[in-house]
Amino acid sequence: MDAPEVSRNLAQKAGYSFTLLSDPDASVIRRYQLLHSHGGPEDADISRPAEFLVDSSGTVRWTNFTEDIRVRARAAEMLAAAASIN
Amino acid sequence: MRQRNWFLWTGTLVLVLAFALGAVPFIAQLPGQGALPWLDLLLSILAVVLVILGLRLAIREPQRYRGKAMGWIFTAVSSLLLVFSCLAFYGARQIPQANAAPHIGQKAPDFELKDTSGRNISLAQLLAEPLNASQNSRPKAVLLVFYRGYW
Numbered sequence: 001m002d003a004p005e006v007s008r009n010l011a012q013k014a015g016y017s018f019t020l021l022s023d024p025d026a027s028v029i030r031r032y033q034l035l036h037s038h039g040g041p042e043d044a045d046i047s048r049p050a051e052f053l054v055d056s057s058g059t060v061r062w063t064n065f066t067e068d069i070r071v072r073a074r075a076a077e078m079l080a081a082a083a084s085i086n
Numbered sequence: 087m088r089q090r091n092w093f094l095w096t097g098t099l100v101l102v103l104a105f106a107l108g109a110v111p112f113i114a115q116l117p118g119q120g121a122l123p124w125l126d127l128l129l130s131i132l133a134v135v136l137v138i139l140g141l142r143l144a145i146r147e148p149q150r151y152r153g154k155a156m157g158w159i160f161t162a163v164s165s166l167l168l169v170f171s172c173l174a175f176y177g178a179r180q181i182p183q184a185n186a187a188p189h190i191g192q193k194a195p196d197f198e199l200k201d202t203s204g205r206n207i208s209l210a211q212l213l214a215e216p217l218n219a220s221q222n223s224r225p226k227a228v229l230l231v232f233y234r235g236y237w
Contacts, residue, residue, distance in 0.1 A: 002235050046235055048182055
């Protein structure tokens with residue numbers, strides 16, 4: 001949701017080296033059917049939390065859709081899912 | 087003979103635990119963290135029950151058990167914490183279902199978005215291009231993480 005500049009600040013502060021993409025109009029969030037209408041501050045439309053592992057053929061191989069925004073996929077779970085792909 | 091009001095003491099201890107757990111961010115990457123919201127609710131309920139039992143003892147048998155004033159105070163505090171825990175639990179789960187989202191075995195819809203330098207990046211590109219120049223091989227997979235803006 002954040003604009004590229006906001007994400008840039010975040011990536012610089014936190015030292016992230018992965019690709020951080022911005023979806024300011026939530027178009028990809030909508031395409032992935034993950035829109036949480038009015039879920040953000042000031043009634044903004046944001047994304048429900050979701051994690052996907054996509055293999056090189058573009059097929060989804062692992063997903064995580066939490067029921068509680070306080071509980072997200074753990075790095076260890078995501079690494080384990082990635083390790084299972086040859 | 088005076089006896090210790092164990093209900094009140096244990097209830098107070100559980101109350102402190104419930105409070106501490108509520109303050110821990112559940113995104114702390116703990117194993118089994120999916121159970122933490124339920125544990126928080128359970129501890130909050132347990133604290134109220136124990137404290138009320140302790141208060142009841144103090145009221146019914148004042149010559150044996152102390153803790154009337156403390157009992158009333160902790161009953162109020164633990165009830166308040168329970169209300170907050172319930173509201174937090176309810177609020178955190180008010181998110182739409184992901185039934186229509188891409189599932190395992192389906193193709194992930196392609197997209198193109200701007201990265202932090204303002205360059206357009208597509209999923210197809212992420213899947214095809216090596217992560218850095220020193221690697222020639224294509225990545226085996228791409229992890230897509232949809233987050234709510236900042237967290």
